Amino acid sequence: MSSIKWIFSYINKYKFRFYIALTAVLLSSFMAMINPYLSGRLVDEVIIQNKTDILFPILGVMVAVTVIKAIIRYTYQMAFEFVSQNVIFELRQKMYSKLQELDLDYYNKTRTGDIMARMTGDMDAVRHFVAWVIYNICENVTVFIFAIISMFFINVEFTLLMFALTPIVAYCAYRFAKQANPIFFGIREQFSKLNTVVQENISGNRVVKAFAKEDYEILKFEERNKAYMDANMELANVAQKYLSILNALSNMFTIVMILAGGIFVINDRLTMGELVMFNGLIWAINNPMNMVGWLINDAQRFIAAARKIKILVNEETKIKNPEEGIKPKKLKGEIEFRNVNFEYGYEPVLKNINFKVKSGQRVAIFGQTGAGKSTIVNLIERFYDATSGEILIDGIDIRKYNLQGLRKNISISMQDVFLFSNTIEENISYGVSEIDNNKINWAAEMADANNFIQNLSDSYETVVGERGVGLSGGQKQRITLARSIIKEPSILILDDTTSALDVETEAMIQKNLNTIYKDKTCFIIAHRISSIKDSDLILVLDDGRIVESGTHKELLDNKGHYYGVYKAQYGDYLDEEDNEDCKEVG
Numbered sequence: 001m002s003s004i005k006w007i008f009s010y011i012n013k014y015k016f017r018f019y020i021a022l023t024a025v026l027l028s029s030f031m032a033m034i035n036p037y038l039s040g041r042l043v044d045e046v047i048i049q050n051k052t053d054i055l056f057p058i059l060g061v062m063v064a065v066t067v068i069k070a071i072i073r074y075t076y077q078m079a080f081e082f083v084s085q086n087v088i089f090e091l092r093q094k095m096y097s098k099l100q101e102l103d104l105d106y107y108n109k110t111r112t113g114d115i116m117a118r119m120t121g122d123m124d125a126v127r128h129f130v131a132w133v134i135y136n137i138c139e140n141v142t143v144f145i146f147a148i149i150s151m152f153f154i155n156v157e158f159t160l161l162m163f164a165l166t167p168i169v170a171y172c173a174y175r176f177a178k179q180a181n182p183i184f185f186g187i188r189e190q191f192s193k194l195n196t197v198v199q200e201n202i203s204g205n206r207v208v209k210a211f212a213k214e215d216y217e218i219l220k221f222e223e224r225n226k227a228y229m230d231a232n233m234e235l236a237n238v239a240q241k242y243l244s245i246l247n248a249l250s251n252m253f254t255i256v257m258i259l260a261g262g263i264f265v266i267n268d269r270l271t272m273g274e275l276v277m278f279n280g281l282i283w284a285i286n287n288p289m290n291m292v293g294w295l296i297n298d299a300q301r302f303i304a305a306a307r308k309i310k311i312l313v314n315e316e317t318k319i320k321n322p323e324e325g326i327k328p329k330k331l332k333g334e335i336e337f338r339n340v341n342f343e344y345g346y347e348p349v350l351k352n353i354n355f356k357v358k359s360g361q362r363v364a365i366f367g368q369t370g371a372g373k374s375t376i377v378n379l380i381e382r383f384y385d386a387t388s389g390e391i392l393i394d395g396i397d398i399r400k401y402n403l404q405g406l407r408k409n410i411s412i413s414m415q416d417v418f419l420f421s422n423t424i425e426e427n428i429s430y431g432v433s434e435i436d437n438n439k440i441n442w443a444a445e446m447a448d449a450n451n452f453i454q455n456l457s458d459s460y461e462t463v464v465g466e467r468g469v470g471l472s473g474g475q476k477q478r479i480t481l482a483r484s485i486i487k488e489p490s491i492l493i494l495d496d497t498t499s500a501l502d503v504e505t506e507a508m509i510q511k512n513l514n515t516i517y518k519d520k521t522c523f524i525i526a527h528r529i530s531s532i533k534d535s536d537l538i539l540v541l542d543d544g545r546i547v548e549s550g551t552h553k554e555l556l557d558n559k560g561h562y563y564g565v566y567k568a569q570y571g572d573y574l575d576e577e578d579n580e581d582c583k584e585v586g
């Protein structure tokens with residue numbers, strides 16, 4: 001029931017049209033009683049009593065009723081379609097907005113295939129319910145009730161006799177609904193899983209090919225496909241059983257009517273015309289009985305789909321955007337971590353992190369893979385919130401800023417490069433509100449990407465990303481770097497952004513950044529000492545803790561972890577130089 005209430009909260013916006021359409025259904029059902037009644041009168045009065053003068057008026061009314069009913073039916077079907085399309089449009093928008101709002105934690109836990117299933121199959125089940133199932137239920141229920149009332153008016157005894165079968169129908173419908181409900185959930189679940197396999201296979205097709213795992217993938221798909229088929233077959237088994245019983249019962253009505261009707265007519269308890277009326281109304285009893293199974297089927301499908309969509313739409317984000325959050329115009333870029341601890345699950349990943357960065361400083365985060373470097377910058381962006389402790393920007397806890405306002409001031413060039421399937425121009429200018437060619441060129445030049453972009457067939461208009469031309473890892477990194485630079489943020493974060501570049505290119509980019517980012521706070525994560533040695537502050541991270549910090553020189557003098565890595569990277573060179581002067585390295 002809650003699913004129905006929920007969908008009505010969306011229908012409410014179109015309630016005028018919706019209720020008019022429902023009234024039209026009522027009217028049309030009522031009109032459906034007229035022709036059987038007139039047929040009866042035709043038999044009794046025109047044929048038996050020979051009142052031929054009323055033949056044409058009756059026929060005229062019958063034709064008029066048929067035409068008007070057809071027009072009304074067309075109108076309400078269109079109205080329901082209109083409402084359903086609008087409801088589904090709104091729901092899709094809402095779901096998409098929710099997907100934008102949800103945090104990384106949600107995406108880590110949720111399969112893409114599930115989300116795609118919500119957006120496609122489940123949405124369609126809801127649309128079908130609003131466009132078709134609702135009015136069919138109303139139509140069938142009202143026609144059924146009107147037919148019973150009409151029959152009672154004609155002959156009470158005969159009607160009661162005919163309805164001896166109804167409790168069995170009601171019982172069958174109830175049993176069917178009960179048994180089909182869990183099966184529908186199973187089907188939706190299997191559909192999600194099937195979607196996930198396809199989606200992962202498509203995005204990971206290179207890995208599949210590289211490892212020659214096509215057969216394995218086909219087998220995996222077959223398993224899921226089979227599970228989906230089985231779930232559908234299970235439903236078909238249950239459905240066919242009950243649908244056949246319901247169908248047989250509805251046919252039984254016709255037999256009972258002909259048999260009992262004949263006896264009633266012979267005994268003069270029913271006129272011939274009244275039997276014709278009953279005969280004309282029998283479809284109004286048969287049809288709903290035949291339909292009840294199908295409608296239960298569709299309604300259950302709707303309930304299963306609606307529940308899944310509702311869960312997604314009502315999903316709570318862990319990252320809360322404060323209602324009256326501070327909207328910074330331009331941040332200075334002072335950052336402080338105060339006793340910050342963080343865990344993704346139960347394992348602590350960052351342990352008691354403390355550091356302070358002044359505006360315009362360049363900070364390097366250095367450490368082994370898995371040490372927690374990306375996690376630190378994820379916290380600055382509020383991709384996740386610290387489990388305990390505080391992160392302050394310009395002296396204010398970052399949780400007090402409006403989320404978008406905060407992120408507008410930060411630019412991150414992420415470790416796992418992602419480009420949209422769009423032109424290079426649009427990819428670079430993604431974070432700024434307008435496309436300015438001069439600025440795009442400038443950003444590309446700063447990221448040392450201008451040259452290779454101009455050599456591409458369509459220069460900045462070249463489509464890259466999923467369906468676009470292939471780019472090398474370093475080229476992609478430079479485009480994402482340009483995308484970060486063009487935003488001119490207060491805080492720039494480069495997470496392993498130059499890892500795929502040769503040392504010379506990297507040095508050139510570093511030089512460019514030195515000139516343009518004098519007043520901006522910069523975080524650089526890199527594994528090469530050459531990338532970070534000029535930083536104002538180097539944080540050496542080991543297993544989630546800052547084990548050392550200082551400038552390159554201070555850290556070398558310290559002869560700790562950093563020095564060890566330095567020696568490993570420049571060992572030969574240092575031996576030649578007799579460990580004397582390290583400043584020239586890089």
Ligand SMILES: Nc1ncnc2c1ncn2[C@@H]1O[C@H](COP(=O)(O)OP(=O)(O)OP(=O)(O)O)[C@@H](O)[C@H]1O
Nearest residue numbers: 108344345349368369370371372373374375376415
């Ligand atoms: N989304 C996540 N869910 C759970 N654990 C995670 C998640 N992301 C990272 N971790 C774990 O947190 C730890 C730190 O990861 P992080 O990505 O910060 O490392 P890193 O220092 O950036 O490493 P790398 O140099 O390889 O990029 C790792 O042990 C990793 O397994």
Ligand SMILES: [Mg+2]
Nearest residue numbers: 373374375415
């Ligand atoms: Mg990382």
